[in-house]
Amino acid sequence: MTIKFPPVPAGLLARCKPWILSPLAGALGGGLAQLLGWPLPWMIGALLGVAALRCLGCLTLPMPHGIKVGQWIIATGIGLHFNPAVLEQILAHLGLVLVGTLLTVLTCVIGIVLHRRHGESFATAYFASMPGGASEMVNLGRPHGAELQHVAASHSLRMMLVLVGIPAIYTWLFASGQAATVTHPGPDAGWLALLFVLGGLVALVFQRWRFPNAWQLGALLVSGLFSVAFDLHIGLPNGAGEVGQWLLGSSLGCHFERSFFRRAPAFMLRTLLATVAAVLLAVPIALLMSWVSGLDARTLVLGMVPGGIAEMSLTAEALGLVVPLVTAMQVLRLLLVLFLARPVFRFWSGRAMQEGGAG
Structure with missing residues (x-):
């Protein structure tokens, strides 16, 4: 006997087709990574998983609002690591942390020099090398004539x-005998409901004001403030x-496809070299800061590598390091880049034009 299934409505298929495979491929990849014991399995x-699907030719799209909801959940959890004692420790060394963060931002000069030596325009080399978010640097580079695809x-x-690299290296080097000592406090439904609602409202305001990574x-702001205050x-x-x-x-994986790697x-090789150089330079800076302040060097390195707030903070959480310090340094770096990138570019390009005219 043959079983006949009812046909799928064409309209429903058309609505689901652009993005429905992204969460499925992400779930498959996350589950497999967890079985293999990878760090941050459900993110990496x-x-x-989604990148592999797209490289096979299925150009599925991100889930609608998936990245916003993911950031909302993760940032709320990260903010709960803040407490008065940790905040006092960060404030006591704020000047040193700020100097260290500024030094890591300056490592972008490596990428700028590499790209410029091989014929890229100054605008493309500059905005492609800044350790900020892709969308923010594309928006900043557009009016200055940067090659946006390269950026x-x-x-x-x-x-x-x-x-992919930093969590794996950290887990390999430092996780032995440490993960079992990490304790996670339990949830409180009332507080969490309040934090999620208020965090969502503030995120909507930030989004309306066009803040980067608004969610x-x-x-993070709401969760961290309430966690410290109460x-x-x-x-x-x-x-x-x-x-x-x-x-x-699942949303980040949609940035990649076969044409991306081709x-x-x-240019991509130079980007890889500049990224590795920036990470390696963060190590001696972190060791010096640790010697001066007594802060944990492993935590300082995570705070200074050119990663994302969520990714590096989750790595710190998985290894039992000081999550608020990593978060504070990553937020500081993001703010420094966003506020300084455009004026520094104008100053630097203006000086280059003056020297060219004088020559």
Whole structure:
């Protein structure tokens, strides 16, 4: 006997087709990564699963609002790591942390020099090398004539290298005997409901004001402030963090496809070299800062590598490091880049034009 299934309505298929495979590939990749014991399995596995699907020719799109919801969940959980004692420690060394963060931002000069030596325009080399987000640097580079595809590709590759490489290296070097000592406080439904609602409202305001990563910064601000003000000792429910990682990883994986890896291979190789150099330079800076301040060097390195707020903070959480310090340094770096990138570019390009005219 043959079983006949009712036909799928064409309209429903058309609505689901552009994005429905992204969360499925992300879930498959995340589940496989967890079975293999990867660090941050539901983020890295989801990213690689969706990227692999797109490289096979299925150009599925990100889930609608998936990255916003993922940032909302993860940032709320990260903010709950803040407490008065940790905040006091950060403020006591704020000057040193700011100097260290500024030094890591200056490592972008490596990428600028590499790209300029091989014929890229100053605008393309500059905005492709800034350790900020892809969308923000594309928007800043557009009015200055930067090659936007190169800028976006450079930041996407840097994000993938740091996200895949740093957690794996840290887990290999430092996780032995430490993961079992990490304790996670339990959830409190009332507080969490309040934090999610207020965090979402602040994120909407930030989004209206065109802040970068509005849902991440809004939820992080509310959760961190309430956690410090009321000395909360709560956490997300079991599995909530993994859901946030899955949503974020599935969306980030949509940045990649076969043409991405074929596009300007020499440019991409220079981006890889500049990223590795920036990470390696962060190590001696972190060791010096640790010697001066007594802060944990492993935490300082995570705070200074050119990664993302969520990715590096989750790595710190998985290894039992000082999550608020990593978060504070990553937020500082983002703010420094966003506020200084455009005026520094204008000053630097203006000086170059004056010297060219004088010559």
